[in-house]
Amino acid sequence: MSQIETFYEVMRRQGITRRSFLKYCSLTAAALGLGPNFVPQIANAMETKPRTPVLWLHGLECTCCSESFIRSAHPLVKDVVLSMISLDYDDTLMAAAGHQAEAALEETMEKYKGEYILAVEGNPPLNEDGMFCIVGGKPFLDQLKRASKHAKAVIAWGSCASWGCVQAARPNPTQAVPIHKVITDKPIIKVPGCPPIAEVMTGVITYMLTFGKLPELDRQGRPKMFYGQRIHDKCYRRPHFDAGQFVEQWDDESARKGYCLYKVGCKGPTTYNACSTVRWNEGTSFPIQAGHGCIGCSEDGFWDKGSFYDRLTNIPQFGIEKNADEIGTAVAGGVGAAIAAHAAVSALKQLTKKEEHEDQA
Amino acid sequence: MSDTQVAETRVKAAELASTATASDDGEQQIVRRQTAVYVYEAPLRLWHWVTVLCIITLCVSGYFIGSPLPTMPGEASDHFLMGYIRFAHFAAGYILAIAFVGRIYWAFVGNSHARELFIVPIHKKKWWAELLHELRWYLFLEKTPKKYIGHNPMGQLAMFSFFVIGIIFMIITGFALYGEGTGAGSWANNWFGWVIPLMGQSQDVHTWHHLGMWYIIIFVMSHVYVAVREDIMSRQSLISTMVGGWRMFKDDKPD
Known part of the structure; x- marks a missing residue:
């Protein structure tokens, strides 16, 4: 796979007209929340920059992120983004399988050291030394650690990679953890959702490829342009x-x-x-x-x-699942009863004291 | 500390003795001396009652934000019920928070009693002894309570752990949630947005804020009960003190 080709060349080779290409650039600019003056910038980047290799790993997951991704609305996104990003390894989408696939992974990691983007779908289970998820005969945990070592940036696709999702839900028997618990030395872009929206996924990738930097992230590492509002x-x-x-x-x-x-x-x-x-x-x-x-x-x-x-969320710490209002009412009721009892004893004491007082007088 | 001196001189100046007749059948006249001390200054009293109104508004509106009223009939454009409830909640929250900041300021510039809310003297042995005494008084093991110009040790401890901690928690979580609505870049989000990932996610903050309401409600219940009870059974005035500022003592006996 040659890396000299630019995005634009790939698009043209796929029979996309320049007009369509420019439309795609405008659409991308709009989707990323950028003004119209960014359109030429995107177009220029697409025309001049070589494609960036992307390794797409799969851990414990259901492949809904991939399913969502390949259903991107705009046909250009669907056809082009996939080839655009030079998806060198994605065990569910690539033609190669078995040893061939693993060889492609090794080759890309070696050839583009420090330049490839690592996209992770799913997450690693830590229990039993990671034996709950095996890829190519080895724990996914090992593959993830090795692949992230020389990655330029890491994308956490979906809620699994970002937060843990269903496999990390209580009681989490496999000890599945979000990838940021394992990859601690690389910038991670979280694109949560179960699955994330296709346009959001392609939008994030396009931004990174065109501008050569990470999109602006919020406190929790999510791109602000898509996760800035509820x-x-x-x-x-x-x-x-x-x-x-x-x-x-x-x-x-x-x-x-x-x-x-x-x-x-x-x-x-x-x-x-x-x-x-x-x-x-x-x-x-x-x-x-x-x-x-x-x-x-x-x-x-x-x-x-x-x-x-x-x-209202149930709070399982209280044994029987109760929400904040039920707990609050119960405690307030208890305190109320205690107050009433204390008040009754106090009144009685006051009364006897008064009587004593009057007796003395 | 000129403020303390001023307060002390005011105490002396204010030692007016008033006689009161306990019963009016003439023969059995019990004479009680009531000595008054100026304890709570005007800004502090104002803060107290503003906070009372805010807490009531916040609890009621907050409850209806979590569990809204039955559906409104007709067109959406004819109503703004949730909008008004949320407005009441946010406005009262702002007033409460600003008043609380003012209260902290007053702890520096006000008299010595203005500091009692924030500084619990746990390093003093006497304080612990009196706390034990007060606890025994509440368990009906002591016949007579002690006299206090300011808070008694148990009251002070309760005010700090329930009110101060509770209100700070509610202000922080409250503005964190408020910042979600005002959005990234707003002051509330910049200052308090860190709370949300700290507690997990937005829904966890909602749950904690909700539990915080019940914490405050329990505080209010106990606070009102104890204030009324002490007003009747202790040796000094309580409720009228927060209205007029003067602490009246019911007897002349030491402590």
Whole structure:
């Protein structure tokens, strides 16, 4: 695989016209939240920069991130980004298999030392020396450590790599951990979601390739351009929330009218993602638009935050699962009873004291 | 510390003795002397009652943010109920926080009693002895309580651990959540946004903030009960002191 080709050359070779190419650049600029003056900059970078090799590893995961990625809305994204990034190793997508595939991985790591981008889908289990996830006869943990050693940057695809997701949910028997627990010396871009939105994934990669740097990240390492706001902030049902119009039960009148799903447990107000703006499947819809609340799949530990259909989180530390209000009411009731009892004894004491006093007098 | 001196002179100047008749049948007249000391200065009293109103507003509005009222009928454009409830919560939160900052300032410039809320003298042996005495008084093991110009040791400990810690926790988590709405780059997000990853994620902060409300509610319940009880059973005034600022003693006996 030659690395002299630029992105633009690859695109032209695939039969894409210059007009389409420029449209793609504008679309990318818009998707990344950049102004129109960035379009020539993107186009120029595409025309001049050699492609960057990307290694795409799979740990404990369900491949939903890959599935999402290959369904990018814009045909250019689907056709081009994959070839654009020179995906040298991706065991689910590449033609090679077995020893050949592993050889490709070794070759790229050797040839482009310190220049390749490592994309990780899924995460490593640490229990039993990582034996719960074996790739090419070795624990995935080893492969991850080795591949990250000379990577320029690391992308954590999806909630597995970013937070741990379902395999790290309690009681986490395999001790699956997000990749930042293993890779500590490299910049990691988290692109959480179960799966992340395809346009978000291609957007992040395009940004890195065009500008040669990481996108601006928030405190938790997520690209601000896509994870800067909550689903709730841009939800089209937000006016119903502000008005106090809620779905009380599934299939009630309010559900038919498309009111806010807050009371049936929508996690939109606590979830940072671009679903309410970018949407899914070529911008067709997203969960809330389909009538179901957000389950908060791009948030840390979302499996362990109680029911998808309750607003208040259950707190399992209290044995029986209770939410903050139930615990609060119980404790306040206890304190109230204690106060009442104490007040009764106090009144009695006061009364006897008074009597003593009067007796003395 | 000229403030303390001023406070002391005020105590002396204020030692007015007033006589009161306990019963009016003439024969059995018990004469009580009430000595008054100026304890709580005006800004401190104002802060107390502003905080009371804020806490009530915050608890009610906060509860309805977590568990909203039944659905409003009609067009969304006709209503703004959640908007108003959230506005009340945020406005009261701002007032509470700013008043609390003012209260910290007053601990520096006010009289010595203004510092009691923040500085618990756990290094003093006497304080521990009196704490034990107060505990025994509350367990009905002591017949008479001690006299205090400011807080009694148990009251002081409770005020610090429930109120000061509780309010600081609620202000920090509250503004962290507020910063989520105002967004990245807003002052609330810049100052308090770090709380969210610290506690896990946004929903965890919501849960903690919610539990914090119950912590404050328990504090308020105990605080009101103890204030009323002490007002009746202790040897000094409590409730009127937070209104007028003067501490009245009900007897002349030492301690």
